[in-house]
Amino acid sequence: MDFKSSSFMYILGFGVVLFVLVQSTFFLVRAIKRGKELGISSQKMKSTALQSALFSIAPAISIVATVIVLSSALGVVLPWIRLTVIGNLQYETSSAQAALNAMGNSAGISAAITSPEQFSTVAWVMTVGSVMPLVILPFVLKKLQTGIGKAVGKDKVWANLMSAAAFIGLICAFIGRAILGTGDKNADIIGDGAGTLSITGLLSSVAFMLIFTYLIKKIPKLQKLESFAMPLSMFLGMGVVLLVNHFLPSAYIVEWRY
Amino acid sequence: MSDYFNKTHTWGRIWTAAALAIFLCIPVAISVHFNAWPKAEYFFKGLAAVAVIFYPTAVIEVISYAPLLGAAGTYLSFVTGNIANLKLPCTISALETTGYSATEEEGEVISTIAVAVSSIVTTVIIALGVLLMSVTGFITSITSPDSPLYPAFQQILPCLFGAIGAGYFYKHYKLAVAPLAVILIVLAINGGIQTGILIVIGVVTALLATHLMYKGGLLTKKDGGFDE
Structure with a gap:
């Protein structure tokens, strides 16, 4: 058996999964208890959990796809561990590539690693390169949150507006990227730039969400479905992308390149 | 600052330190088990190329995301990663649907539930996906460029932020x-x-x-x- 996918590696993988599940459950149980003390209804908390779960399904499948991208070079387990904690595709690819290049391996992640020394160097670089947030969080987060708390205490309306503005700024970045973002002209990667399909996905999910918002407002019986509206709009938007990709002549399916 | 916030930070620090220790143990365990330690020269050369970009980015991310994710949500999110494409959308939509602000304690509770559930669901799906992939190749078949579903997976972010953006812009245009x-x-x-x-x-x-x-x-x- 390939050493990169040995039972030892799987034990490490399941150990990390167990840690993440226990930590998440710990904070989840604490939050639910506090929510009950604050008088937040069980229905609201259940809807939040359900909506969050629905929202996570498609991106999680997409993360599995990134494990596949890296598995040809690194085996399946190390990318699985890395993408379960901290990581994302852009970081993991760059750090694996940087580690291999440092060892004079010019093929990088496009070829399978056969040497345990190279494999362990990649694991070290990927891990140490990614832990910076965990090093600084314990020192800065409380101070940061206390500062925010003081600002909120001075003017609650201003604080609420600023909080909404920060979310909107972030959303605008992704919406802008879906409209005018360009992909690398030298790399033949579908989806790295905006184009016909990204704009289709964006506009159709916007349209579905507006329709759901209108219907939920007009028909009281539908209010129970409010927490499904956003995830459902996302899935329907993805469905429209598939239809357009299937029926639109390929000449019209373009992506902006630089 | 309430007792709940103070204890959240205490627990958050403990869990973050534990996460850091466990994550660093992984390369140590690999090196010990395979008796293959990296040469310092290669390690530092590889790390320098990554750290020059990702260490400053980490600082910026902590400062930018912390006010949006709340205290517990931030501690959890930085352990499990995939913040911009998963944890933030879940938090934004949860606060939007429940009507709480990120600046109040109810918002802190709701964002913690959203991030924790997202982390659990994502971790379970990735683990199941890896197992399915190892055994049957199923995930490979639905996400590969030859799959009819491939174009939809490439457009997850526009669809996700379209759905969130519509609700948010409607209220805060x-x-x-x-x-x-x-x-x-x-x-x-x-x-x-x-x-x-x-x-x-x-x-x-x-x-x-x-x-x-x-x-x-x-x-x-x-x-x-x-x-x-």
């Missing part, structure tokens, strides 16, 4: 004009700019524009989406 305009101008000049930099530009523009509009009397508390 006055706050969205300036950041969206600036982002589109920046992208028209350089469309290849990284999403991480775009987020900083979008958030800073939105905060500045909102502050100026509020001071100029152009906004009320209703524009923040809070009618009470």
Whole structure:
């Protein structure tokens, strides 16, 4: 058996999964208890959990796809561990590539690693390169949150507006990227730039969400479905992308390149 | 600061330290088990190439995301990663649907539930996906470029942020004009700019524009989406 996918590696993988599940459950149980003390209804908390779960399904499948991208070079387990904690595709690819290049391996992640020394160097670089947030969080987060708390205490309306503005700024970045973002002209990667399909996905999910918002407002019986509206709009938007990709002549399916 | 917040930070620090120790044990365990330690020269050369970009980014991410994710949500999110494409959308939609603000304790509770559930679901799906892939090749078949579902998986982010953006812009349209305009101008000049930099530009523009509009009397508390 390939050493990169040995039972030892799987034990490490399941150990990390167990840690993440226990930590998440710990904070989840604490939050639910506090929510009950604050008088937040069980229905609201259940809807939040359900909506969050629905929202996570498609991106999680997409993360599995990134494990596949890296598995040809690194085996399946190390990318699985890395993408379960901290990581994302852009970081993991760059750090694996940087580690291999440092060892004079010019093929990088496009070829399978056969040497345990190279494999362990990649694991070290990927891990140490990614832990910076965990090093600084314990020192800065409380101070940061206390500062925010003081600002909120001075003017609650201003604080609420600023909080909404920060979310909107972030959303605008992704919406802008879906409209005018360009992909690398030298790399033949579908989806790295905006184009016909990204704009289709964006506009159709916007349209579905507006329709759901209108219907939920007009028909009281539908209010129970409010927490499904956003995830459902996302899935329907993805469905429209598939239809357009299937029926639109390929000449019209373009992506902006630089 | 309430007792709940104080204890959240204490627990958050303990879990973060534990996570750091466990994550660092993984390369140690690999090196010990395979009796293969990296040469210092290769390790530091590889790390330098990564750290020069990702260490400053980590600092910026902590400062930008912490006010949005809440205390427990931030500790959890930085352990499990995939913040911009998973944890933040879940938090934004949860706060939007329940009507709480990220600045109040109820918002802290709701964002913690959203991030924790997202982490659990994501971790389980990735683990199941890896097992399915190892045994049957199923995930490979639905996400590969040959799959009929491939174009939809490539457009998850536009669909996800379209759905979130519609709800948010509907309520706070006055706050969205300036950041969206600036982002589109920046992208028209350089469309290849990284999403991480775009987020900083979008958030800073939105905060500045909102502050100026509020001071100029152009906004009320209703524009923040809070009618009470």
